[in-house]
Amino acid sequence: MSYEQLMQHAAEIERLAVKGALEQKGFVYDPHGNPHAPTDIGEQGAQDIIDMTAKQFSDVQSMFSPFASMPDPNAFGGMRDDMLAAMRELSTGQTPTDPITGLGVEANITLDAMGGVGDALLDWHGKAAETFKLNFVEPFDSFTRNQFMLVAILKGGIEAEQEIWKNARANADKIAHDAITALEHMGDCGKNDWTMLFTVGASVAAVGATVVTGGTAIIALTAVGAASQVVAAAAPDDPPKTQFSGETAEAVISQVREALSTLASEIRKQEQKIASAMTSCSSYVVAHRSSFVAARPTLAGATASTVRDSQSGLGEA
Amino acid sequence: MGVLADRLDSMHVRAATPDGTISGRLNGRTDVVLTFAPGYYDKCSERDLERRLATLATLLWAGRMRAFYAALSEAYEQTITGEDRPISPRDVEYAELRDALVAQGRSADDRITVSVRGMREWNIRVKDGTVREIDEHAFAAAVGEAAAELIRDQFAQIARLKNRVYG
Numbered sequence: 194m195s196y197e198q199l200m201q202h203a204a205e206i207e208r209l210a211v212k213g214a215l216e217q218k219g220f221v222y223d224p225h226g227n228p229h230a231p232t233d234i235g236e237q238g239a240q241d242i243i244d245m246t247a248k249q250f251s252d253v254q255s256m257f258s259p260f261a262s263m264p265d266p267n268a269f270g271g272m273r274d275d276m277l278a279a280m281r282e283l284s285t286g287q288t289p290t291d292p293i294t295g296l297g298v299e300a301n302i303t304l305d306a307m308g309g310v311g312d313a314l315l316d317w318h319g320k321a322a323e324t325f326k327l328n329f330v331e332p333f334d335s336f337t338r339n340q341f342m343l344v345a346i347l348k349g350g351i352e353a354e355q356e357i358w359k360n361a362r363a364n365a366d367k368i369a370h371d372a373i374t375a376l377e378h379m380g381d382c383g384k385n386d387w388t389m390l391f392t393v394g395a396s397v398a399a400v401g402a403t404v405v406t407g408g409t410a411i412i413a414l415t416a417v418g419a420a421s422q423v424v425a426a427a428a429p430d431d432p433p434k435t436q437f438s439g440e441t442a443e444a445v446i447s448q449v450r451e452a453l454s455t456l457a458s459e460i461r462k463q464e465q466k467i468a469s470a471m472t473s474c475s476s477y478v479v480a481h482r483s484s485f486v487a488a489r490p491t492l493a494g495a496t497a498s499t500v501r502d503s504q505s506g507l508g509e510a
Numbered sequence: 511m512g513v514l515a516d517r518l519d520s521m522h523v524r525a526a527t528p529d530g531t532i533s534g535r536l537n538g539r540t541d542v543v544l545t546f547a548p549g550y551y552d553k554c555s556e557r558d559l560e561r562r563l564a565t566l567a568t569l570l571w572a573g574r575m576r577a578f579y580a581a582l583s584e585a586y587e588q589t590i591t592g593e594d595r596p597i598s599p600r601d602v603e604y605a606e607l608r609d610a611l612v613a614q615g616r617s618a619d620d621r622i623t624v625s626v627r628g629m630r631e632w633n634i635r636v637k638d639g640t641v642r643e644i645d646e647h648a649f650a651a652a653v654g655e656a657a658a659e660l661i662r663d664q665f666a667q668i669a670r671l672k673n674r675v676y677g
Contacts, residue, residue, distance in 0.1 A: 380665040
């Protein structure tokens, strides 16, 4: 594939469309690529037809230009790697599997030390000690697991973005190549039919990611991932397929316009899937913040005079 | 240049008459090269040549269409072996007019005239006395000229026909 040459392909499509249209009007191209009118209509008459035909296809390149600067899927790699690194930091060893891809995530053994914290605090008594154990020590595994899930969901969203743009670039390139083939085929005997598979339309797949709440209840959030990487919960969507047909240069260019419009529409649909999943997860987190992070300790607002208070401070050890 | 144009430009199709007396090669889009079995050309008549060349043209064009669909399949990245039966009125009209289309070609020395209807019914005319007057190399070159002109004529007419029916 040659997405980087998309605008060069567009220029070639324009050139071939003009050539095809002129040949269909009876013009003959000499070996040097110059068109000659079929009958003696005079130099000016021929030039007028050539100019009119060139003008007819002058918007071909602008049709492709919005697709020439689509995001580079590789540019998401850094963000995706950062998310994976964050998952490793939050991987307790109890849930060492990426819920989106099903791949294992290396556990952070530093987190295992949290298991001994309770024993180390046996001699600490009072309100602050109880609150610390209740709010921080006991739910630590759940917080970590839930945060791990959130980062996995973000990583899934980024991988879905990568998949969209990888496929969108390949589809735009295929549309251009098919148009060139159709135009090169114009003067040949056979009918000019071709099929376009919009793989971008099957880029994003929904997958469930569970978080725990209240230590026992399990909530399934709808996350998304790259369809080629997600744990197969269900068969992936079939990519939309469209049959095109064009026996004249005008018809081929009209089909190209339709194909590009379908491509844009499929990109929007896939982006919407990601946006919906992210908005839904974000709303859940906002509404259930206490399942993801511990409440701000009262001690954080303590002053020198209250730091040893038995209610709001450390109390007596 | 796209994949299809590249493949059509570099296409090589070979065919031979069933008795092996004449072989032909289509190089690219229009370059037809003939070769004769040793000693055959000097012994044959113009009528023998006409019949055998018509058979050879049928076989060569059938091979050309197979190669064309292979190139088209490669360009579109999907298997295409022919065209669907025409159903719409315009497709039916196009198919009928294409089948009736007559393309022609003639050698520069006027010795060879080639015509074909619908790229199926070939008709070759070789001027009397040709075998005696020119050798097999000159004859093969003349056939190549006529064949190239016929193929160009066919494609030009197809382009105009598509514009007329679908334009």
